[in-house]
Amino acid sequence: MSRIVVVHGVGHQLGTAETLQADIEPALRGGVALARRRDSDLADLADLADVDDGDVVCAGYGDLYRQSGTRGEPYYRAEDVEPGFETELLMQWWQEAARLDPAVTPPGAEGRGALGHLATRPLGIDSVRRALDALTRSRFFAAVSDRLLISDLKQVRRYFTEPELRQAARDRVAECITPRTRVLVAHSLGSVVAYETLCTLRPVQAVQPLTLVTLGSPLGLGGLVFDRLQPAPEHGRGCWPAPVKTWHNLADTGDVVALVRELAGRFGPDVQDGTVDNGAQMHSMTAYLTAAETGAAIAAGLTA
Structure with missing residues (x-):
């Protein structure tokens, strides 16, 4: 029974x-240790000297x-990006990348109008190809291939459109x-899974009040994410x-996945919004x- 769930x-x-925990736990321990060294308010809290063995579970x-x-992920191509959710999310990522980095060619360049205009009619394969090219050449997704970027789009879409998968992830x-859990740390789409789980958690499962830490979260993205949450806003x-x-x-100011970086406006003023600097790895867990x-x-x- 662990105190921290990631x-x-x-x-x-x-x-x-198990394999994810091998990377997650040392990173988490390092972050706590760094906080102790930097924050004098925590320096006298001896019980925070270390995260104990068995405290973290993924x-x-x-x-x-x-x-x-299959052997790994299918070799997705631009033609595999489905109209609707996947295309809309891709275009929003592209627009945000262009807003944050002048080197990224924005949607609507080459005389095609603004993204808002493009969104009023079906987006063709040329627009999808340009979006993929712009994002995978950008500093935000420079290490990500078209194939993996499309896979990510499909995973987000499937979570919201396949009820059995959605429930299985929350389970x-x-x-x-457990009653021993004190902190839930959730990254990216995981913040949606964690949020929906906590909203439907039986009281017996969480005797003590929990601290929720969301990282690079898309929870505030209207339409595609926020308005599809369960329970509905x-x-x-x-x-x-x-x-x-x-x-x-917490969100990096250059994280294009966390399109709405401050969640207090969506979930109430008790959300404590903050920023971090992840360097070139804006969305890295x-x-x-x-x-x-x-x-x-x-x-x-x-x-607490």
Whole structure:
């Protein structure tokens, strides 16, 4: 029974909770240690000297996306990006990348009008190809191939459109939460999985109030994510997860996945929004976990 539960994002379909934990736990321990060295307010808290063995568990759900009988991920091409959710999310990533980096050719260049104009009619394969080319050449997705970027789009879309997969992912998180759990750390799409799990968690599963730490979260993205949450937002405000006492939300200012970086406007003023600097790895889960800001949020949750 672990005090810290970590929920990963997309792109881990070939991993397991055990293999992911081998990378996640050292990064998390490092972030907490860095926070202690930087924050004098935590210096006298001896119980934060280390994250103890057995304190961290990864709630792995990536294997739910793994396709049996294949060797790795299919060789997706631009033609495989489906109209609707996948294309819209791709275009929003492209628009945000162009806003943050002048070197990225924006949507609507070459006389095609702004993204808002493109969105009023079906987007053709040429627009999809240009979006993929712009993103995979950008500093945000420079190490990501078209094939993997399309796979990520499909994983996000499938979570919201396949009820059985969605519930299975939430079940993986729920089974890791015990009365001993104090902190839930969730990255990227994992923040959606964690949020929805906490909103439906039975009280007996979380006796103590929890601290939620979301990293690079897309939870605030209207239409594609926020408006599809379960339970549904009411009057523009998302439900506050009942087991959560404190919510820290951290985003790198260059993270194009966290399109809405401040969640207080969506979920209430009790969300403590903050920024981190992940360098060239804007959306990396490891970079987020090693940040002192993340370590401080986790440490505070362990001593609450």
